[in-house]
Amino acid sequence: MKTVLFKVALQKYKNTVSILKKGFEQERYRIEQLCRSELSNKPTHKITSVDIAEYRDLRLSEINPRTKKALSPASVRLELSLLSSVFDICRIEWGYCEGNPVTNVRKPKPSPGRERRLTAREEKLILRYAYSHKNKDLYAIVVFALETAMRQGEILNLKWEHLNLKSRIAHLPETKNGSKRDVPLSIAARDVVISMGVKSKGRVFGYTKFGIKSTWRFMLQKLGIEDLHFHDLRHEAISRLFEKGTLEMMEIAAISGHKSLSMLKRYTHLKAQKLVSKLEGNKNKGRQVIIAESHEF
Incomplete structure (x- = not known):
């Protein structure tokens, strides 16, 4: 088993795997964040699921410097997904570890879909x-x-x-x-x-x-x-x-x-409001007229 610091594994992943992806810029940003974490200075094969869970909880408690709000669960889920991919490559192709510590760690609950409509x-x-x-x-x-x-x-x-x-x-x-x-x-x-x-x-x-x-x-x-x-x-x-x-x-x-x-x-x-008229097709047109007329009295 090779003893390689996780930050070295992260950089190698960025330069050989991430760079080939369409979403390279976003993944590069996440790797830079991981390189600033305590995980980066640990030997890759010694990182445990407990370490990953602690990193998850720490990130969920942090404030996004741009929005001034707590980091979204979706952002943390993406980081955990990246971590899992890195450990898989380290295990299967590079021989830096024997398992994937992210596998059994609970992922933050997905945020509900955004409902913002343009007025x-x-x-x-x-x-x-x-x-x-x-x-x-x-x-x-x-x-x-x-x-x-x-x-x-x-x-x-x-x-x-x-x-x-x-x-x-x-x-x-x-x-x-x-x-x-x-x-x-x-x-x-x-x-x-x-x-x-x-x-x-x-x-x-x-x-x-x-x-x-x-x-x-x-x-x-x-x-x-x-x-x-x-x-x-x-x-x-x-x-x-x-x-x-x-x-x-x-x-x-x-x-x-x-x-x-x-x-x-x-x-x-x-x-x-735009769906109301479709509930019963054209059958309700007459009733709508009667209601409208009754309000005039």
């Missing part, structure tokens, strides 16, 4: 601000996000050569879940892209992920809008697809790129 007032304020912004890409990106339900990364990486404006299809050769997909474009989505000036190749939008993040944060502060993430536009778009009532769940999954229908349900927080 009509917020949408109006954001679109007005984005339309008058010096970078015209901002307005186009917001409209495109609400019309297509595409992820931020998919929008920013979209290329002209993957757009068929005649058939209104956006081809995504690479997505978060590793599968390519074609996204149908609404007329509004197509028109906002055309308004930017059609090109033969290259990225459609000029923003980087850091640029849109900074612009989005500044815009919300300026408009006085709280707790709205850019990703919430995707939530909103998917929910609106359901509220249209013309698409089946599998069709919406094909648009959004969700492989798991249970995960898709977490994104759909339908407004009850």
